């Protein structure tokens with residue numbers, strides 16, 4: 001039987017730990033503060049920023065949203081990020097995507113000081129992660145995948161892990177976290193030959209391609225843990241689908257995350273955890 005992993009329950013458990021950490025910091029006179037820079041009116045981004053604000057409020061974390069509007073210039077965005085990076089009252093910073101088309105990708109993120117880069121957006125953070133250097137955060141999504149695998153008791157050391165997707169937001173940092181847990185990691189992408197055959201080698205399979213139902217029965221080794229990061233809009237009524245065709249892997253996988261209700265809620269809580277950790281690190 002395939003278990004459907006309850007991402008909301010895992011998120012709640014992470015949230016409880018973060019709440020305790022925040023209470024301990026508050027007792028020492030420190031309230032973690034997350035700054036969210038927004039330069040878009042994209043509905044998905046607006047929804048996510050609201051969810052971040054609500055989670056922060058529930059956990060006692062300060063959340064300041066700086067909405068520059070969808071016409072913001074690159075100079076306004078980078079200037080604000082640099083200012084927040086040197087503001088001692090701010091502990092975590094995220095720059096919500098998408099950014100206005102005129103802002104070169106990566107330029108904004110480079111202004112976020114790695115110690116405050118709680119969503120691992122600065123390429124320097126990814127480099128530090130790759131080098132195994134302390135002091136950098138992985139993206140919240142990659143941390144969520146690792147958290148779910150840990151929570152599920154996945155044995156990673158010495159075992160095969162396959163990550164489908166090589167973006168800097170999900171695929172690469174996830175692969176690095178699994179490598180750090182001594183898994184033997186393969187990264188697949190759109191040019192991978194025999195995707196199903198490669199995926200079938202995985203004890204832990206992470207799907208992060210953004211292609212609905214890409215991963216089916218032919219891709220899953222019996223007993224594998226399957227983490228579905230993909231979220232794609234489907235239909236006209238606001239529905240979403242993951243990368244995994246859950247119906248066809250049921251009975252083959254040991255467990256699979258649902259979409260929605262799997263990786264998403266855990267990602268938001270990882271962002272909170274990173275913010276509390278950043279506040280503690282900055283306070284020395």
Ligand code: NAP
Pocket residue numbers: 141164165166167168169170171188189190191192195208209210211214229230231232263264267
């Ligand atoms: P992305 O930047 O578009 O990257 C997608 C990756 O998938 C690319 O590396 C691409 O390969 C690969 N790919 C695409 N089609 C493929 C195929 N047919 N076979 C094998 N590989 C294929 O997307 P992303 O930002 O990583 O996000 C991936 C998915 O996760 C999206 O659905 C996104 O909405 C979702 N997401 C979820 C969360 C969450 O918290 N739950 C957070 C972030 C993203 P190439 O490099 O060769 O093009």
